[in-house]
Amino acid sequence: MSDAAPLLAAKGISKRFGGVQALKGVELSVAPGEVVALAGDNGAGKTTLIKIVSGVFQADAGELRYEGSAIRFANPQEARRAGIETIYQDLALADNLDVGANVFLGREPHRRVLGVPVIDRATMRAEARRSLDVLDIQLHRYDVPVRTLSGGQRQAVAIGRAIYWKARVLIMDEPTAALGVPEQRKVMALIRNLKAGGVGVIFISHNLGDIFEISDRIVVLHRGVNAGERATRATNPDEIVRLMVGG
Ligand SMILES: Nc1ncnc2c1ncn2[C@@H]1O[C@H](COP(=O)(O)OP(=O)(O)OP(=O)(O)O)[C@@H](O)[C@H]1O
Ligand SMILES: [Mg+2]
Numbered sequence: 317m318s319d320a321a322p323l324l325a326a327k328g329i330s331k332r333f334g335g336v337q338a339l340k341g342v343e344l345s346v347a348p349g350e351v352v353a354l355a356g357d358n359g360a361g362k363t364t365l366i367k368i369v370s371g372v373f374q375a376d377a378g379e380l381r382y383e384g385s386a387i388r389f390a391n392p393q394e395a396r397r398a399g400i401e402t403i404y405q406d407l408a409l410a411d412n413l414d415v416g417a418n419v420f421l422g423r424e425p426h427r428r429v430l431g432v433p434v435i436d437r438a439t440m441r442a443e444a445r446r447s448l449d450v451l452d453i454q455l456h457r458y459d460v461p462v463r464t465l466s467g468g469q470r471q472a473v474a475i476g477r478a479i480y481w482k483a484r485v486l487i488m489d490e491p492t493a494a495l496g497v498p499e500q501r502k503v504m505a506l507i508r509n510l511k512a513g514g515v516g517v518i519f520i521s522h523n524l525g526d527i528f529e530i531s532d533r534i535v536v537l538h539r540g541v542n543a544g545e546r547a548t549r550a551t552n553p554d555e556i557v558r559l560m561v562g563g
Contacts, residue, residue, distance in 0.1 A: 321347065321384065322345035322346060322347050322381070323346055323347055323348050323382070323383060323484060323485060323516040324345065324346050324369065324380070324381070324382050324383075324400065324485050324516060325343075325344070325345035325346075325380070325381045325382075326342065326343065326344045326345070326365065326368065326369055326378065326379075326380055327343055327378055327379050327380075327381065328341050328342070328343070328377060328378035328379065329341070329342045329343075329344075329365060329368055329375045329377070329378035330342070330375060330376045330377040330378055331361075331364055331368060331373060331375055331376050332376055333364075337540055338361050338364040338540050339361045339364055339365055339368075339375075339540045339541075340540045340541050341377075341378070341541065341542075342361065342365055342378070342537065342540070342541065342542055343542055344365060344369070344518070344535055346485060346516035346517065346518050347516060348484075348514045348515070348516055349511055349512070349513075349514045349515070349516070350511070350516055350517070350532050350533065351507060351511050351517040351519055351530050351531045351532050351533075352516075352517070352518050352519065352531060352532065352533050352534075352535060353519050353520075353521060353527040353530070353531035353533070353534045353535070353548070354366070354518055354519065354520045354535050354537065355520075355521070355522075355524075355527060355534055355535070355536045355537070355556060355559075355560055356536055356537035356538060356543070356560055357538065357560050357561065359539075360537040360538055360539060360540070360560075361537050361539075361540040362489070362520045362537055363404075363489055363520070365537070366402060366487050366489055366518065366520065367404075368380075369395075369400070369402075369487065369518075370389070370392055370395045370400055370402040370487055371389030371390065371391050371392045371393075371394055371395040372391075372392055382398060382400075393422050396422070396481070399481075399482075399483055399484035399485060400483065400484070400485045400487065401477065401478035401481060401483035401485070401486050401487070402486075402487040402488075402489070403471065403474040403475060403478065403486070403487070403488045403489065403491050404474075404489050409462045409470055409473060409474060410462070411461060411462060411463035412461050412463065413461065413462065414437075414441070414458065414459045414460055414461060414462065415441065415444045415448075415455060415457075415458040415459070415460070415462060415465075415473055416437060416439075416440030416441035416442075416443070416444040416458055416459070417437070417440060418444075418462050418473050418474075418477065419440065419443065419444040419447060419473065419476055419477045419480055420440045420443075420444075421477070423481070424436070424440065425439050425440065427439070437459075441458040441459060443480060444458050444473070444476060444480075445458055446480075447476035447477070447479050447480040448472055448473070448476045450476075450479055452502055455469060455472075467495070468495040468496055468499045471491060471495060471499075471503075472499070475488075475491070475503065475506060479506075479510075483510075483515060484514075484515060484516065485515065485516045485517075485518070486507075486510055486515055486516070486517050486518070487517075487518045487520075488503075488507075488517070488518070488519050488520065489520045490520055490521055490522065491503050491519070491521075492504070492521065492523065492526060493521075493522075500526075504526065504529065504530055507519065507530050508530070519531060524553045524556060524557070527548075527556070528548060528553065531548045532547070532548055533545065533546070533547055533548060534546050534548055534551065534556055536556060536559040536560055538559065538560060538561070538562045539562065543559045543560070543562060544559040546559075
């Protein structure tokens with residue numbers, strides 16, 4: 317566990333969807349260079365919480381603090397611009413754009429042709445290739461729509477985007493769920509690299525093996541409330557499962 321002040325903290329977060337109280341007064345924080353695993357059963361509120369942190373949803377109550385100040389993100393672009401990159405469970409890629417365009421989504425480089433700014437697609441593809449090379453993932457082509465890629469390749473594009481933009485906080489909602497075993501290992505190695513570089517990582521997973529391998533701290537949600545929090549080295553899978561089922 318890191319002793320540094322939190323880089324990002326969510327305090328007292330509540331969110332209701334119609335008749336469903338998805339979150340009630342939830343707390344979550346991550347420090348620089350810390351990997352926090354967010355665990356909980358299906359429907360516990362994990363995705364809802366990280367969507368609030370990353371600007372997809374607005375909380376009904378509670379606040380976000382980033383580098384010590386209260387902050388509000390009106391949309392995911394604002395969070396991304398602030399250095400919070402999120403890899404969503406449902407993969408927020410633009411399906412009909414190519415790999416390069418997805419890495420640069422909303423932040424496209426331009427070049428001038430006869431004085432007129434045009435989007436620089438060649439640069440986007442070359443940079444996308446470089447960021448995926450870091451991940452040791454090579455795609456066949458970088459100029460095809462991402463809807464033609466496999467789930468694992470799409471995940472890699474999203475991770476490549478986070479690396480390219482040097483995220484300060486990286487949030488991953490089940491990043492390895494759609495991946496083959498070699499790619500899962502790569503993602504785990506990548507998380508270790510990001511941690512060493514001072515990035516704060518919030519990692520959602522149902523895989524307790526991955527959680528115990530990679531995290532410094534485990535935060536458990538149960539039916540929309542904090543069910544417990546442990547330093548990873550001071551707990552064990554049985555205890556975490558007990559917390560997950562509300563024991
Ligand atoms: N957009 C939405 N509209 C209505 N209800 C929602 C919406 N998103 C989530 N919910 C509800 O909020 C609760 C928490 O869902 P959430 O997706 O956050 O769970 P989760 O912990 O991520 O689960 P899983 O492990 O299955 O991904 C569930 O009861 C879910 O049905
Ligand atoms: Mg979820």
